[in-house]
Amino acid sequence: MNKLLRITTALLLVFSTSCSDDVVSSHKLKNETNNTIFFDAIVCQPAWAKMTMKQKLTLCQLPESKLQELSTQELVELCAQHPLSPVCNAYENPMIGAKVVMSSFNGFKELVKRKDAAEKVLDFYEGLDFSASVKYPYPITIPGLNGKLYSSSHISFIELLIASNEIADLYKSGNVERMKSISSTKFLQKIRAIKIFGKTSISPTLMVQSQIAIKTHSLSKDDEAKIANFINHGGNVEDINTIISTLYK
Numbered sequence: 001m002n003k004l005l006r007i008t009t010a011l012l013l014v015f016s017t018s019c020s021d022d023v024v025s026s027h028k029l030k031n032e033t034n035n036t037i038f039f040d041a042i043v044c045q046p047a048w049a050k051m052t053m054k055q056k057l058t059l060c061q062l063p064e065s066k067l068q069e070l071s072t073q074e075l076v077e078l079c080a081q082h083p084l085s086p087v088c089n090a091y092e093n094p095m096i097g098a099k100v101v102m103s104s105f106n107g108f109k110e111l112v113k114r115k116d117a118a119e120k121v122l123d124f125y126e127g128l129d130f131s132a133s134v135k136y137p138y139p140i141t142i143p144g145l146n147g148k149l150y151s152s153s154h155i156s157f158i159e160l161l162i163a164s165n166e167i168a169d170l171y172k173s174g175n176v177e178r179m180k181s182i183s184s185t186k187f188l189q190k191i192r193a194i195k196i197f198g199k200t201s202i203s204p205t206l207m208v209q210s211q212i213a214i215k216t217h218s219l220s221k222d223d224e225a226k227i228a229n230f231i232n233h234g235g236n237v238e239d240i241n242t243i244i245s246t247l248y249k
Helices: 002-014 019-026 051-057 072-080 085-090 092-105 105-111 117-127 152-163 173-192 199-215 221-232 239-245
Strands: 142-144 149-151
Touching: 002 051, 072 105, 072 149, 072 152, 085 092, 085 173, 092 152, 105 149, 105 199, 117 152, 117 173, 142 152, 149 152, 149 199, 173 199, 199 221, 199 239
Parallel strands: none
Antiparallel strands: 142 149
16 A cells, blocks of 8 residues: 555545544543543544544543543454544554554553553453454444444554553563464454455554564564564554564574
8 A cells, every 4th residue: 555545545534533423422431430531532533534643542541530430342343543643643653643643642641551451452352252243334444342443544543552661561471472362263263254354454463473482582583573573563564474474483
């Protein structure tokens, strides 16, 4: 996909959020005090489309008074619903785009402070079912925990989050084995539904697996260099088959 097409596609995803009652209700989250938080009301503001990226990032901040009230699971779900996550696709290196969004979101900053952040991120990732994805109406949606639906672009963002090293405990020994098993399952689910997701959707999953391979030193020196290059480019490489064959020897 050329750069202009990536940017155009990413912007369309950001600006095309529906403001229907169904969409709003499907994305809202309730915490223990019955406060309702959802991004849709923000995106549906008439001024949203005219805002700069900086203004949008600022507007998407959660009220500081609510951060402590949110469970770790809710914080993960909010990260997965961030309306600017598709912007990652506008970057030559999608990981850089993901880190721009993450570093600007106070919900993510709160998430990384939680002792159970790694556990809840893996719970969320494991709960996604790519084999039950729905292609129509656009965009592609994937069911997750408690029947919540997530767009494919949001899930790619979560996979980049996992591969980013921003949540250090994800790569502790016990978590690595669990993550390896989960990511292998998600990879197979995507492969089986390749006509729905397309080949580019595999890259974020391979990014997770690549980080695991690097952290566990499970590759030869030459193969590790290939995978490190893949990671350094945020998964944006022309020959994805080489990466697959290297990881799945």
